Amino acid sequence: MLVTLEGLDGSGKTTVWEALHDVYPDAVFTREPTDDSWYGDAVNRAIGDDDADPLATLFLFTADHADHLSRVVRPALADGDVVISDRYSDSRYAYQGASLRDSDIKRPMEYIMGIHAAFTRTPDKTIYLDVDPETAAARSGKTNKFEQAAYLADVRANYERLIEAEPERFVRVDATQPPEDVLDEVERALESILDDA
Numbered sequence: 001m002l003v004t005l006e007g008l009d010g011s012g013k014t015t016v017w018e019a020l021h022d023v024y025p026d027a028v029f030t031r032e033p034t035d036d037s038w039y040g041d042a043v044n045r046a047i048g049d050d051d052a053d054p055l056a057t058l059f060l061f062t063a064d065h066a067d068h069l070s071r072v073v074r075p076a077l078a079d080g081d082v083v084i085s086d087r088y089s090d091s092r093y094a095y096q097g098a099s100l101r102d103s104d105i106k107r108p109m110e111y112i113m114g115i116h117a118a119f120t121r122t123p124d125k126t127i128y129l130d131v132d133p134e135t136a137a138a139r140s141g142k143t144n145k146f147e148q149a150a151y152l153a154d155v156r157a158n159y160e161r162l163i164e165a166e167p168e169r170f171v172r173v174d175a176t177q178p179p180e181d182v183l184d185e186v187e188r189a190l191e192s193i194l195d196d197a
């Protein structure tokens, strides 16, 4: 079972993901961008470079995803583990879909989904921590080019399109609630996801 946490920067994914370690000690906790590979290092260089080419950045994130899948996600799923990933392919569809909005690529989100279709493993469930772009930017501290409210508004619109296309995969959680309430709601959602599995 592959469960992913998605949402804007500052929506509280990492806070929730860390708290879940105690609740599900046997699960495999992982994240994108990865923090234990040179692919992840390359992605982090692109995130920190305001002049990085958006298309090149897409392919760096996608390379990191390919490595993450073959090295971590697929082996864990083959062992029957529950995998909980802080960000995954939907982040690419939503963020790089927004970054490439004014590029030569006509329908960037569909293009990115097309690239992934041949090799990715779609999550079984995705918990979407929903927060408005202004709160997201303020919480994240606006430390990189992705953490700006106007950009995050486009990213949020892309997440909404993804949810509309696959409503059965997504569980929306109001992430403007206090952290303990967000965590309670995520825990209840996960319990029901795992019970139904």
Ligand SMILES: Nc1ncnc2c1ncn2[C@@H]1O[C@H](COP(=O)(O)OP(=O)(O)OP(=O)(O)O)[C@@H](O)[C@H]1O
Residues within 6 Å of the ligand: 007, 008, 009, 010, 011, 012, 013, 014, 015, 016, 139, 140, 175, 176, 177, 178, 179, 180, 182
């Ligand atoms: N529900 C909440 N209410 C208020 N503040 C929160 C809430 N959840 C997290 N925060 C705070 O917001 C900041 C960002 O949280 P966190 O790192 O968990 O978000 P994130 O979604 O993982 O962000 P990013 O994608 O940028 O890594 C932290 O300072 C955290 O303490």
Ligand SMILES: Cc1cn([C@H]2C[C@H](O)[C@@H](COP(=O)(O)O)O2)c(=O)[nH]c1=O
Residues within 6 Å of the ligand: 009, 032, 033, 047, 061, 087, 088, 089, 091, 092, 093, 095, 096, 144, 146, 147
């Ligand atoms: C996986 C992924 C991430 N991003 C962006 C989102 C954030 O601004 C940064 C780093 O993520 P973190 O959760 O704050 O560590 O990268 C992206 O644009 N595309 C992706 O596929």
